[in-house]
Amino acid sequence: MIARRQFIFQSLTAGAGLGLLGLSSCSRAKVPSPTVKGEPTVISTWRHGLDANGAAWRILSDGGYSLDAVEAGVRVSEADPEVMSVGYGGHPDRDGRVSLDACIMDEKGRAGSVCFLEHIKHPISVARLVMEKTPHVMLAGAGALEFALAQGFEKENLLTEKAREQWEEWLNNAEYKPVINIENHDTISMIAIDAEGRISGACTTSGAAYKMHGRVGDSPIIGAGLYCDDEVGGAAATGQGELVMRTLGSFLIVELMRNGMSPQEACEEAVMRIVKKTPDYKDFQIGYIAINKSGAVGAYCLHPGFDYALTRRGNTELIDAPSLLQGS
């Protein structure tokens, strides 16, 4: 096990490296104080997390299970056609096809995932059934669709008129260029602790807009888009999946917390890992959220503009995550 002081040293080294990278030092925003033990808490990415947290909170405040809460929570964004980065109404790939990625984890360390899934509005619920009803963790593409249909899910057209029009406009140039903070929302990742202290997480997305057909991002990859360990806490990601996948960001954050970092320190360190390994990191957005067993939360991102929703004691706040880079 790496000693706590070594992590502090590494953090300091990372901070010192900022100057070399031509960056200002991180502005550390006020971190919300920890939850009182036994108090349910839910956090989720972006403004659309406000409604999603509402659905999760209805379960948590009634003494319900965190796994049910995160599934119900992210289903709200999946069903909302105005959230054009998740589920129904999501941006299609460059061929005009909507393909979805999602994963879920429970407090026992069990995991389920689907990727490159077309025609199913609620991939998170399919991911849960992969976890609960199969010996596998992940199903992809046609196999995932076949499984979903066998489980009674309905085949639907997920491409809304609005998404089709935007895609047709994009075809005029057909240039793949990720947009930072797309419409101020992106993947929804959610982590919840229930009254019994059980931690579960969920992550669901339509992925990068106008991606290559068949592209899979970080969101359904256990340890990249999401990771929970009931002994430690949970972490989740949003933003350019390729950068998260290369560094297995959510797993990294949980392991950093296991070794003594606060959720805030761990999120910052995970962003710095990307910065060190990605010369063109300024062209992308990455956002991380994390919570530990004591209910302390943290969040960090590359560019300003990433926010997350925090609900506890029946109150929901939308909090701006501190960013490494400052606004232009």
Ligand code: SD4
């Ligand atoms: C992904 N993290 O698939 C997700 C969401 C996204 O640009 O598309 N971000 O990479």
